[in-house]
Amino acid sequence: PPRISFRNVGLRYFSPRGETEALRGIDLDIRPGEFVAIVGQSGCGKSTLLSLLAGLVPPGSGTVAIDGVPVTGPGRRVGFMLQQDTLFEWRTILENTLLGPELQGGDMAAARRRAEALLTRYGLGEFMHHKPGQLSGGMRQRAALARTMCLEPDILLLDEPFSALDFQTRLMLADEIADIIRREGKTAILVTHDIPEAISMADRVVVLSRRPGRIRAIHDIAFPSAGG
Ligand code: ADP
Ligand code: ADP
DSSP states (O other): OOSEEEEEEEEEEEETTEEEEEEEEEEEEEOTTOEEEEEOSTTSSHHHHHHHHTTSSOOSEEEEEETTEEOOSOOTTEEEEESSOOOOTTSOHHHHHTHHHHHHOSOHHHHHHHHHHHHHHTTOGGGTTSOGGGSOHHHHHHHHHHHHHTTOOSEEEEESTTTTSOHHHHHHHHHHHHHHHHHTTOEEEEEESOHHHHHHHOSEEEEEOSSSBOEEEEEEOOOOOTTO
């Protein structure tokens, strides 16, 4: 069964300036552990798709489901990584990583062990007690990923995660992040308008057309076989 399913999903925004049909007739299944990229021009509905999955907006028509259960609001199974990392400058990297568990409550000693292990795996072991201002853009994004992963989401949403970074950093980081996400067995959806980035990171690339956003094509890149 799919981890994520969109069934005939449509969505319109209403604003004082009028009505915008952002998405129409979206049908898409995503397998557990699959990495899917959504590409298309600005305004084609990419962010709206992520918002639906995150439970931030309800679909106007159709259903969005995780493991067969319709999404009705924000839940703990979905984590975000955003373009602009939102690290707090006055907190250390470790303290930033622990922010989510602090807000959720629960076993902080376990959360701290998890955070330290994640940061070490992401090459930030020596920088745990540094402030974000002392880190490079790429390191900040890895710290932002650690913070998301510390909440142990099954599904990771990446919204233009590298677009604020310089070209060299993004090339390196795109591969690194894709590897990390695969190794940890997460199901991921990447939204980007950078097609090379989509192809290098994803198993499948979904192309959206604009106004209304519809699926125009789905390209299979690869799906790693079990154990491979
Ligand atoms: P993308 O992420 O691909 O740029 P979006 O999902 O942000 O596309 O937007 C899809 C369409 O919906 C665009 O035409 C955009 O202008 C419109 N839209 C997005 N959010 C709102 C909103 N809150 N109110 C009105 N229109 C919106
Ligand atoms: P816009 O949303 O207007 O297109 P961006 O989000 O691309 O702008 O970037 C805004 C600014 O924030 C950029 O000039 C960039 O230098 C800075 N910035 C964003 N993310 C980071 C980061 N991870 N590390 C350092 N600086 C960043």
